[in-house]
Amino acid sequence: MRNWAGNVTYRARRVHEPATHDELRAIVAKAANLRALGSRHTFNHLADADELVSVRGLPADVVLEDHCVTCNAGLTYGELAQHLDGRAALHNLASLPHISVGGAIATGTHGSGTGNLATAVRALQLVTSTGDVVEARRGEPDFDGMVVHLGRLGVVTRVTLDTEPHYEVTQRVFEGLSWEHVPDVFDAAYSVSVFTRLKGVDMVWLKARGTPPDTLFDATAATVERHPIMELDPVNCTRQLGVPGPWWDRLPHFRMGFTPSKGDELQAEYLLPREHAAAAIDALRALTLPGLLVCELRTVAADELWMSPMYGRDTFAVHFTFEPGPVPLDAIETALAPLQPRAHPGKLYLEPGRYDRSAEFSALAERLDSRGAFASSSSTSGDSGGGSAFT
Incomplete structure (x- = not known):
């Protein structure tokens, strides 16, 4: 059995699907790993x-x-x-x-x-x-x-x-924002995503609880719906163009019942202190990353959950989506290393960060876990890198 992306083949000899809590408890108590x-x-x-x-x-x-x-x-x-x-x-x-x-x-x-x-x-x-x-x-x-x-x-x-x-959200997309304005756009709406392939800013997606702004610095409002990957059909994406809808059908980028994102892709993500956003953008713009489909920039509020990538600091999130194949993790991690990055534990990475x-x-x-049943029993990685350092 493989994961969603197809880059990991699970070593599991058996997949249990209990129907009751008692059955689950018996399975867990018996399993060695x-x-x-x-x-x-x-x-x-x-x-x-x-x-x-x-x-x-x-x-x-x-x-x-x-x-x-x-x-x-x-x-x-x-x-x-x-x-x-x-x-x-x-x-x-x-x-x-x-x-x-x-x-x-x-x-x-x-x-x-x-x-x-x-x-x-x-x-x-x-x-x-x-x-x-x-x-x-x-x-x-x-x-x-x-x-x-x-x-x-x-x-x-x-x-x-x-x-x-219950609340409604309205989504609007802007195109062609100048790099100099990127650090300032994240307070423009309830949820903000910047999409780029590093040579320019392709799009900014604003999700507002209420009415989103009509203008965004020097960007231009999109007149047609967009997919985060510019070349793809937006039919699988949530509604844009200022059409309000329920929270569950606007806060995600993709709709239930459809293939999300590109489907066959690989992902990596690094979480940095938000005050390093401008420095991170400069570092990213200097990179050439073969196979990059899109890079998404977001912000996330700090929390107190011990192993959260956002623990103790307001966060600037840098997410990469790549074509299947080798992922240039070394180049990315070298560029971001001075900025205290933490790797998203569910994505590809080389070093998890502090x-x-x-x-x-x-x-x-x-x-x-007194038996050690949930500890990692081997050191393995996905087909395109990324280990099990968190375990």
Whole structure:
């Protein structure tokens, strides 16, 4: 079995799909080396092990109460949005709604503007390697170490997320922005993405809770809908041109039910302190990256989750999408090295960067995973680079 991108072949001898929590607990307690399998949108071996287990077969059991929603961690964000539609909303979504809630939280996956998706977690339920069920709530001593858990602590079965009242979002695209204005555009709307192939700014996507601005420095408003990769048909993308729609159908770039992004692609991402945005842009503009389809620039708010790439600092996110084949990770990491980058744990990378609470996280893993069942049993990488340094 392969991952979403096809660059990783899982070594797992068996994939378990339990239908009940008791069945799941028995599987976890017996396995010598195990990882939870989500929507397979990880581009390295972080989610690989001798055995894999999916929680998608467990009951969805979506419960909405007290300004939060509790659900099976195996649901995708698109599926969860269908349960919430018109009744409640989440604070943000990633570029594609096809990814699982549990997997996105485990890796600190994010959208733009606000905190990453894991910051919405109010509580979680975890099955440890002894088959015991552990529950943690925001404010408890281990909670900040358990949310972005990288699959190392156990199998998360249920999560509780903060919600807010339903809202609508309006999306507008601008083209041809000058480089000098890029550091200043990220406060122009609720969610902002800058798309570039490094020689110029192709597009800026503004997602506004309300009415987006009619102008954006020296950029020109697009008169037709766009795909983040300029040459591709935007039919799979969420509506633009100032047409309002529900939060779940505007905050992502891509629509449920369609192939997201290009499909066959490889991704890498680095998270830097936001104050280094201008220096990062200068470093990127000097690069020539063969196979680059698009580079997306975003900002993400700081958080206190130990293994979050945004821990302790407002963040400038630099995301790369490449054609299948060799990915020039060395050139990228060399250029960004002076700017304190942290690699997104679910993407391709060579060096993960400095995670300030990693020693405490390792101690937590040793305590919760007393058998070592969720530890990495081999050092492996994707076909185009990227290792398992986080495990």
